[in-house]
Amino acid sequence: xxxxxxxxxxxxxxxxxxxxxxxxxxxxxxxxxxxxxxxxxxxxxxxxxxxxxxxxxxxxxxxxxxxxxxxxxxxxxxxxxxxxxxxxxxxxxxxxxxxxxxxxxxxxxxxxxxxxxxxxxxxxxxxxxxxxxxxxxxxxxxxxxxxxxxxxxxxxxxxxxxxxxxxxxxxxxxxxxxxxxxxxxxxxxxxxxxxxxxxxxxxxxxxxxxxxxxxxxxxxxxxxxxxxx
Numbered sequence: 026x027x028x029x030x031x032x033x034x035x036x037x038x039x040x041x042x043x044x045x046x047x048x049x050x051x052x053x054x055x056x057x058x059x060x061x062x063x064x065x066x067x068x069x070x071x072x073x074x075x076x077x078x079x080x081x082x083x084x085x086x087x088x089x090x091x092x093x094x095x096x097x098x099x100x101x102x103x104x105x106x107x108x109x110x111x112x113x114x115x116x117x118x119x120x121x122x123x124x125x126x127x128x129x130x131x132x133x134x135x136x137x138x139x140x141x142x143x144x145x146x147x148x149x150x151x152x153x154x155x156x157x158x159x160x161x162x163x164x165x166x167x168x169x170x171x172x173x174x175x176x177x178x179x180x181x182x183x184x185x186x187x188x189x190x191x192x193x194x195x196x197x198x199x200x201x202x203x204x205x206x207x208x209x210x211x212x213x214x215x216x217x218x219x220x221x222x223x224x225x226x227x228x229x230x231x232x233x234x235x236x237x238x239x240x241x242x243x244x245x246x247x248x249x250x251x252x253x254x
Contacts, residue, residue: 026066026067026094026095026254027067027068027069027091027092027093027094028063028066028067028068028069028093028094028095028096028097028251028254029068029069029071029084029087029088029091029093029095029096029097030063030068030069030070030071030096030097030098030099030247031071031072031073031080031083031084031087031096031097031098031099031199031203032070032071032072032073032098032099032100033072033073033074033075033076033079033080033100033198033199034072034075034100034101035072036236036239036240037072037099037100037101037239037240037243038070038071038072038099039240040240040241040244041063041070041244041247042059042070044063044064044244045059045061045062045063045068045070046061046062046063047059047060047061048060048061048062049061051090053086053090054082054083054086056071056072056073056074056079056082056083056086057071057072058070058071058086058087058090058091059071060091063251064248064251064252065251065252066251066252066254068251069087069091069093071083071087073199075198075199076175076198076199077122077173077174077175077198077199077201077202078202079199080098080198080199080200080202080203081202081203081205081206083203084096084202084203084206084207085206085210088206088207088210088212093212094212094213095148095151095212095213095214095215095254096203096207096212096213096214096215097151097214097215097216097217097247097250098199098200098203098214098215098216098217099217099218099243099246099247100197100199100218100219100239100243101197101218101219101220101221101235101236101239102115102171102195102196102197102200102218102219102220102221103178103184103195103196103197103220103221103222104194104195104220104221104222105172105184105187105188105193105194105195105196106167106169106188106194106195108167109167109194109195109220110165110220111220111221111222111235112164112165112219112220112235112238112242113164113165113166113167113219113220114159114164114165114166114167114217114218114219114220114242114246115166115167115168115169115171115194115195115217115218115219115220116147116152116155116156116159116166116167116168116215116216116217117147117152117168117169117170117171117195117200117204117215117216117217117218118146118147118152118168118169118170119144119145119146119147119170119171119204120144120145120147120170120171120172120173120200120201120204120216121135121143121144121145121170121172121173121191121193121201122135122137122172122173122174122201122202122205123135123172123173123174123187123190123191123193123196124174124175124176125137134190135172135190135191137205142208144170145201145204145205145207145208146208147204147214147215147216148213148214148215150213151213151214151215151250152168152215154215154249154250154253154254155215155217155246155250156168157249157250158245158246158247158248158249158250159246161249162242162245162246162249164242167194169192169193169194169195170191170192170193170194171193171194171195171196171197171200171201171216171218172187172191172193172195172196172197172201173196173197173198173199173200173201173202173204174196174198174201175198176198177198178196184196195218195220197218200216200218203216204216217243217246217247219235219238219239219242219243221235221239
């Protein structure tokens with residue numbers, strides 16, 4: 026089994042790269058794919074860059090060129106649910122792309138035209154593994170829908186709209202496109218995010234202070250997941 030691990034930024038994968046038993050590196054589409062062993066499993070760790078196109082290109086390369094059997098996306102997200110605070114973990118049950126809008130043709134906002142699904146559902150087994158890892162870590166975690174779009178959302182009204190329109194509990198810029206690629210290729214996936222702020226309840230944590238916490242959280246969760254996969 027080969028597991029693909031995607032982070033959007035260097036900071037989100039740096040601790041994992043320190044622990045991998047590296048076998049080789051390959052550069053494709055200006056991305057560095059690190060193949061090796063992590064906690065006893067074959068993995069490919071890669072920084073995809075920010076945004077949906079980067080994430081989609083990266084996911085397809087993992088599937089086509091590295092034959093991964095599962096994809097795990099880790100990183101940072103903004104909270105939307107009012108009970109979610111910085112440092113909490115959100116495990117996606119499903120994802121939508123909120124900036125897809127063909128409502129002029131009668132589609133629901135977020136529906137990708139002519140695709141046979143509205144949202145992209147994470148693999149149940151991977152979700153349960155992530156939940157178990159969070160429980161052992163004694164971290165607050167939430168499961169639900171993550172909304173993805175090529176926007177950094179800082180406006181409180183947009184946050185409220187994402188919650189009301191999509192029942193989303195977090196938002197970010199890559200997970201939904203990773204989910205779409207995995208769905209089209211029938212590859213199991215899960216998206217796990219550490220919350221950095223939440224404009225919906227006024228909670229905020231300085232990004233520089235939060236990043237090491239997010240990295241620690243995601244690394245611990247991945248470690249426990251991978252060991253039993």
